[in-house]
Amino acid sequence: MAVTSVAVLLGTGYAYANFQALIDNISTTDVIGLEGGGEKPADGSVDILMVGMDSRTDAKGNPLPREILDELQAGDETAGGLNTDTLILMHVPNDGGKAVAVSFPRDSYVKIAGGYGRHKINSAYGYGKESAIERLKREGESDPAQLDVKSRKDGAKNLIATIQDLTGVTVDHYAEINLVGFYEITKAVGGVDVCLNQATQDEFSGADFAAGPQKIQGREALAFVRQRYGLLRGDLDRIVRQQVFMAGLAKQVLSAGTLSDPGKLNDLIDALSKSIVLDEGWDVLRFATQMKDLTGGNLKFETIPTGDPELQTPEDGLAVEVNERDVKKFFKNLGSDPTAVGSSTAPTVDPGTVTVEVRNASGIGGLAGRVLRSLVAEGYVGGGSGNATEEVLSSVVRHGTGGEAGxxxxxxFLGGIDVEEDPEVPAGQALVLLGDDYDGPGVQGLTGGPLVGLDGARRQPPDTTTPEQPITADGVRCVN
Structure with a gap:
């Protein structure tokens, strides 16, 4: 949002000087590998991971002053600091099409990169950061500010790897903002217009809002985007809050009243330089010029597909259920034309040349046989069915060398599940392993209700309610 808005004024020397001052003073970190960071990535889009950090330190690793913590109602210096309260993957097509900002619920229950198992996604950064702190201490680092700054690099890398594993998308750039930065940015622009369907109060976030349209900034703005208790859908409603607020913030910054006011522009740049961390080597000036048309209806907001919002987990309490296969499919189709004919990317294969074996690890009795019969009816050769002898976290089709196409x-045919190579699978065969995420052919009518996984969690039926009004940066939408 910041680089896009400043790009509007790049034709003036004053704006360019201010923009360069921001770039010179902003913190950077080397967290993007060789695959990311390209000007026009081969996968067709620039994908930027934007992170809102619940941190009690600034971008330089210094603790926030007590008076600021009190104003933010953010607890003491030892609270938080390791969790990512806001996660958004900005998808910007190379061809200049509409950009999409995709939100991830902070309590999404996913596989954390680095071998930490399954936990809430907002802990991925913390796991990487804590491991780095232990390593740095063993290496002799003792300065708290240096420990914080250096360990953040590992935290960000672990978060990026988790997002990439979940989505199948290569993250090209990284941007991080902390609590105090968000607070000061909203004050610098003179507040943001929002609208609530009903009045609400929450002592944890400090939220105390009337119903209807209103302009908020500073402490109120932070409470608006942090509140989740007392909301109808909890974390999912908080994501909608964050999306409409960012849309309003973009609209406010792009207004002439902000960008033509030297005082406001200086305050905005000062706030950004103290609170933003970007990946090292990102040519933000070039990116800003490419993004100058990304305003209003050219930017929309989405949320990853989710299941049960009150999934009981072994270690993390209640979490938001996430089906990795659905998330990968969502990102694969992002920006594509759903009405296009022949959009399937699967190669043309004679089913009669592929022998399929199906093994069941879903916990749903009889599913493997039902799925195999569906495949045989399609022309594939039946290779037997039965229960799996290994734990399967998500459904997959395995193939031997040269069997990719089959x-x-x-x-x-099974709904777009993952594919992976397994040298133990004979040539000309495919091994289907069904996890508790499977909902393709063969499931219909089998259980008569929500699916039950191996962990006892009940998967929710698809939401068939009327889609909500889309969130864009060209208007103010009332929300819970």
Whole structure:
């Protein structure tokens, strides 16, 4: 949002000087590998991971003053600091099409990169950061500010790896903002217009809002985007709050009253330089000029597909259920034309040349046989069915050397599940392993209700309610 808005004024020397001052003073970190960071990535889009950090330190690793913590109602210096309260993947097509900002609920229950198992996604940064602190201490680092700054690099890398594993998307750039930065940015622009469907109060976040349209900034703005208790859908409603607020913030910054006011522009740049961390080597000036048309209806907000919002987990309490296969499919189709004919990417394969074996790890009795019968009816050769002898976290089709095309065709027929190579699978065969995330052919009518996984969690039926009004940066939408 910041680089886009400043790009509007790049034609003036004053704006350019201010923009360069921001770039010179902003903190950077080397967290993007060789695959990311390209000007026009080969996968067709620039994907930027934007992180809102619940941190009690600034971008330089210094603790926030007590008076600021009190104003933010953010607890003491030892609270928080390791969790990512806001996660958004900004998807910007190379061809200049509409950009999409995709939110991840902070309590999404996913596989954390680095071998930490399954936990809430907002802990991925913390796991990487804590491991780095232990390593740095062993290496002799003792300065608290240096420990904080250096360990953040590992935290960000672990978060990026988790997002990439979940989505199948290569993260090209990284941007991080802390609590105090968000607070000061909203004050610098003179507040943001929002609208609430009903009045609400929450002692944890400090929220105390009337119903209807209103302009908020500073402490009120932070409470608006942090509140989740007392909201109808908890964390999911908080995501909607964050999306409409960012849309309003973009609109406010792009207004002439902000960008043409030297005082406001200086305050905005000062706030950004103290609170933003970007990936090292990102040519933000070039990116800003490319993004100058990304305003209003050219930017929309989405949220990853989710299941049960009150999933009981072994270690993390209640979490938001996430089906990794659904998330990968969501990002694969992001920006594509759903009405296009022949959009399937599966290669053309004669089903009669592929023998399929199906193994069941879903906990749903009889599912493997039902799925195999569906495949045989499609023309594939039946290779037997039964229960799996290994734990399966998500459904997958495995193939041997040279069997990619056949496995891809089987996976496409089964709803687009993952495909992976396994040298133990004979040539000309495909092995289907059904996890508790499977909802393709063969499931319909089998259980008569929500699916039950191996962990006892009940998967919710698809939401068939009327879609909500889309969130864009060209208007103010009332929300819970």
């Amino acid at each position: 496995a891809a065709a089987v996976a496409d």
